[in-house]
Amino acid sequence: MRYQRPKGTNDILPEEAPRWRAVERTFRDICRRYDYGEIRTPIFEETELFVRSVGEDTDIVSKEMYTFEDKGGRSLTLRAEGTAPTVRAFLENNIQGQDRERLIKLYYIAPIFRQDKPQAGRYRQHHQAGVEALGRPEPSVDAEVIDLALTFYRELGIEGTRLLINSVGCPECAPGYVDTLKASVADSVCEMCRDCQRRYETNPLRLLDCKNDVCRQITQAAPMMLDELCGECAEHFSGLREHLEALGIAYEIDPRIVRGLDYYTKTAFEFRHDALGAQDSIGGGGRYDGLVEQCGGPAIPGVGLGIGIERVLMVREALGLRDEEEPREGSFIVTIGDEAWMPGYKLLHDLRQQGIKAEIDYRRRSIRAQMRYADSQNYLNAVLLGGDEIARGVATVRDMVSGEQEEVPLDELAEELRSRRPE
Ligand SMILES: [Zn+2]
Ligand SMILES: [Zn+2]
Numbered sequence: 001m002r003y004q005r006p007k008g009t010n011d012i013l014p015e016e017a018p019r020w021r022a023v024e025r026t027f028r029d030i031c032r033r034y035d036y037g038e039i040r041t042p043i044f045e046e047t048e049l050f051v052r053s054v055g056e057d058t059d060i061v062s063k064e065m066y067t068f069e070d071k072g073g074r075s076l077t078l079r080a081e082g083t084a085p086t087v088r089a090f091l092e093n094n095i096q097g098q099d100r101e102r103l104i105k106l107y108y109i110a111p112i113f114r115q116d117k118p119q120a121g122r123y124r125q126h127h128q129a130g131v132e133a134l135g136r137p138e139p140s141v142d143a144e145v146i147d148l149a150l151t152f153y154r155e156l157g158i159e160g161t162r163l164l165i166n167s168v169g170c171p172e173c174a175p176g177y178v179d180t181l182k183a184s185v186a187d188s189v190c191e192m193c194r195d196c197q198r199r200y201e202t203n204p205l206r207l208l209d210c211k212n213d214v215c216r217q218i219t220q221a222a223p224m225m226l227d228e229l230c231g232e233c234a235e236h237f238s239g240l241r242e243h244l245e246a247l248g249i250a251y252e253i254d255p256r257i258v259r260g261l262d263y264y265t266k267t268a269f270e271f272r273h274d275a276l277g278a279q280d281s282i283g284g285g286g287r288y289d290g291l292v293e294q295c296g297g298p299a300i301p302g303v304g305l306g307i308g309i310e311r312v313l314m315v316r317e318a319l320g321l322r323d324e325e326e327p328r329e330g331s332f333i334v335t336i337g338d339e340a341w342m343p344g345y346k347l348l349h350d351l352r353q354q355g356i357k358a359e360i361d362y363r364r365r366s367i368r369a370q371m372r373y374a375d376s377q378n379y380l381n382a383v384l385l386g387g388d389e390i391a392r393g394v395a396t397v398r399d400m401v402s403g404e405q406e407e408v409p410l411d412e413l414a415e416e417l418r419s420r421r422p423e
Helices: 017-033 047-054 061-062 083-090 139-155 174-191 194-202 204-209 213-220 233-244 309-316 336-352 369-377 387-394 410-419
Strands: 044-046 067-069 075-078 105-112 125-133 162-167 266-274 280-286 302-308 331-335 359-360 381-383 394-399 407-410
Touching: 017 139, 017 309, 044 047, 044 083, 047 061, 047 075, 047 162, 061 302, 083 105, 083 125, 083 280, 083 302, 125 139, 125 309, 139 162, 139 233, 139 266, 139 280, 139 302, 162 233, 174 194, 174 213, 174 233, 194 204, 204 213, 233 266, 233 309, 280 309, 302 309, 331 336, 331 369, 336 359, 336 381, 336 387, 336 410, 369 381, 381 410, 387 394, 394 410, 407 410
Parallel strands: 331 359, 331 381
Antiparallel strands: 044 075, 067 075, 105 125, 125 302, 162 266, 266 280, 280 302, 381 394, 394 407
């Protein structure tokens, strides 16, 4: 019986892990500079948290969540998105303290689970890097979150990221707009795709981001939210534009950016890259001023961002951006003859204690095989140890690139190897 990984999941192997680490390292470093603190929440939450916050009629809640009952009869759901758990933890741990006006900035890198139809760039377990800024309603915070994401793409070498922005209004102005939208397409609903016929009743804003040509044509003539914004939302949107412009950030206004989730208010944004073809979204987010209250807290505004790490890796791949090859490093201990095995094994331990990356051939093969293996594994040095060397308290250190060799006393070996480290 051979097992396979579940459909829509991936194994990240040691040779791919450096690409992931580079992306994660860049994101962490940018979050540090922008003063976001890391938060790690559980891999599962009470199902109700997602239903309440994301919305019952969204695709995520209605058909994509990994929901299960535990042995205590509780309904739990694998992390279906990043914002609700962060808001839950923000409230539960009273991160804000007494000052309800204070801006709290959090980031995470975590897996997201959705039982989506597997296709290129969409996985049932995918990974997201995200930030949530909770506590302030100012558009300067929205612009900062957008700026952070663009800095991230840029520092990974990804040029050509497009920023699309929109406003989805607030409880003051959105419901009126939704009625207008529904009225304007009412006569043509039966021509729209099946999803849209359902959305018409449950989540009408999403009629706007349907990719179906017929649906797009029908909504083409519909009024757009941006024309129906209340005074406050309109002011917020122009504030966002001013702050983006002050930072020299180019954007396109796209009234079809509505995001899938119920909790968005005002700003909605998305990042796209042409290198990805049809599935061109590489991140997005928006403001969610009602979410904290919806999760049982006080009226605290927030804005957040999620970036799909797999998508970012795909763009880098498509653009031919490779991380520099891992430099040769570490030392491979080559033992010559049986008598050298145990001293070599002890030397391996000693070097590791002294901070040196070191390895040995547990199979105890021939010198030739050991040398070949050390080379294939990208070691910088071979440390040759035979009976003669052991008797004299030395080892022969060979540079695997130049082939140069020198004898080094064992008690100076760690220092010598450390000095040979690349960089
Ligand atoms: Zn409004
Ligand atoms: Zn449609």
